[in-house]
Amino acid sequence: MSGRLAVVGLGPGDARWLTQEADAALAAADALYGYGPYLDRVPSRPGQVRYPSDNREESARATAALRHASDGAQVAIVSGGDPGVFAMAAAVCAEIEAGPQAWRTLDVVIVPGVTAMLAVAARVGAPLGHDFCALSLSDNLKPWDLIERRLDAAAGAGFVIALYNPMSRARPWQLDAAFDRLRQRLPASTPVMFGRAVGRSNETVVVTTIDRADPATADMATLIIVGSAETRTVARPGRAPLVYTPRAAQGVSA
Amino acid sequence: MSGRLAVVGLGPGDARWLTQEADAALAAADALYGYGPYLDRVPSRPGQVRYPSDNREESARATAALRHASDGAQVAIVSGGDPGVFAMAAAVCAEIEAGPQAWRTLDVVIVPGVTAMLAVAARVGAPLGHDFCALSLSDNLKPWDLIERRLDAAAGAGFVIALYNPMSRARPWQLDAAFDRLRQRLPASTPVMFGRAVGRSNETVVVTTIDRADPATADMATLIIVGSAETRTVARPGRAPLVYTPRAAQGVSA
Numbered sequence: 001m002s003g004r005l006a007v008v009g010l011g012p013g014d015a016r017w018l019t020q021e022a023d024a025a026l027a028a029a030d031a032l033y034g035y036g037p038y039l040d041r042v043p044s045r046p047g048q049v050r051y052p053s054d055n056r057e058e059s060a061r062a063t064a065a066l067r068h069a070s071d072g073a074q075v076a077i078v079s080g081g082d083p084g085v086f087a088m089a090a091a092v093c094a095e096i097e098a099g100p101q102a103w104r105t106l107d108v109v110i111v112p113g114v115t116a117m118l119a120v121a122a123r124v125g126a127p128l129g130h131d132f133c134a135l136s137l138s139d140n141l142k143p144w145d146l147i148e149r150r151l152d153a154a155a156g157a158g159f160v161i162a163l164y165n166p167m168s169r170a171r172p173w174q175l176d177a178a179f180d181r182l183r184q185r186l187p188a189s190t191p192v193m194f195g196r197a198v199g200r201s202n203e204t205v206v207v208t209t210i211d212r213a214d215p216a217t218a219d220m221a222t223l224i225i226v227g228s229a230e231t232r233t234v235a236r237p238g239r240a241p242l243v244y245t246p247r248a249a250q251g252v253s254a
Numbered sequence: 255m256s257g258r259l260a261v262v263g264l265g266p267g268d269a270r271w272l273t274q275e276a277d278a279a280l281a282a283a284d285a286l287y288g289y290g291p292y293l294d295r296v297p298s299r300p301g302q303v304r305y306p307s308d309n310r311e312e313s314a315r316a317t318a319a320l321r322h323a324s325d326g327a328q329v330a331i332v333s334g335g336d337p338g339v340f341a342m343a344a345a346v347c348a349e350i351e352a353g354p355q356a357w358r359t360l361d362v363v364i365v366p367g368v369t370a371m372l373a374v375a376a377r378v379g380a381p382l383g384h385d386f387c388a389l390s391l392s393d394n395l396k397p398w399d400l401i402e403r404r405l406d407a408a409a410g411a412g413f414v415i416a417l418y419n420p421m422s423r424a425r426p427w428q429l430d431a432a433f434d435r436l437r438q439r440l441p442a443s444t445p446v447m448f449g450r451a452v453g454r455s456n457e458t459v460v461v462t463t464i465d466r467a468d469p470a471t472a473d474m475a476t477l478i479i480v481g482s483a484e485t486r487t488v489a490r491p492g493r494a495p496l497v498y499t500p501r502a503a504q505g506v507s508a
Contacts, residue, residue: 110380146503
């Protein structure tokens, strides 16, 4: 039997956001690779072997999984959220490009998933309702001045902005700097949403404004959405406010 | 029993990308609202009533569903892809803001889904591997010069760009104009991907470059991804090329 590598998005949180395709891909695997806490979210199945690894070992994990699939196994790499958004799919593609020619003939399938910004947006309403962008705040893989340039471009052109990887112990000041940057281009009342561990039992969601946004609200498990000048907050008695960005730009009737 | 409105993302294509939460929300509904072809993708369940409507009747559909839920029914509005991305969730929020005060106390839940750009990206590799944006090319709800400004900002700052609603009978020239605009800022060899009806039996995926991208490849069912200067194409013997954008910016080691 020839080998196969599936790169599987689990969605954020628990199994509620797992797709049918992802469930089937996990069930068909002989071997599962992934960051330990993501693997822990996959139910055990008899005969499957698990290879947990650390969060930062993406290249090594991709290489090991490709080698294993080349030997004829049905291999799955699991990824939180969607594997194509700041996750494992690009690492697998890079190893295929750099690796032995045989890897290019391997059956590789990417199984998409619900990415974190969609889940956080759903929790508060529809803040991604018009044009938006997704930006990783990690300057491990790109220079900080490029991040600043992208923040300026996105806020200046009126995109809603989803911030991935806003904070870690090794990157303590970047989120504060990003908020300062955004405050120069956005109205003080622009809604900002922090979604932490969304879909898990310890989920928290905080809705505030850019002038009050506190970087200490965020950690590694947080996804932040910064609205545009058009994003609206609707107060609701006895319920959390709804936050949404109208599809129609101001002055255009829907 | 008090009413509830769920705005449910079906994902693109067939049921493979339906999440467990979406499936449960559909099963719990007394009444289903939505664009006819999306409703057709939901299996019939005894006792459920369906209210199909036209693609452009988003406000009227949202209002009817809110009224129905206010009367105490369990109502679901279905949306292709993710309801928060150029779809029904923002329309529902807008009607809640504009409507009677009672609607603000209603139990409203948004059920996220796999949005089209994630599915198209998965088909070709990982083109959304670094910072990216999602932009609707429809100038029904915003002026064309704002779209041009966003295209310039996104391409100029190195975002990968997913183009939603690239083409319709009423908007025949906009995609051509957008490609021309992007050619001024991107290398001629920048990969461009057209994904049509992804996840359905008539799915087609075309990978080309910005200098060769032909607007005639697209229609209403197409999602386009335009890479950045860093997006790479990996030839594979006997297989479609892999397209991916490395997480690490050029000159930065991973």
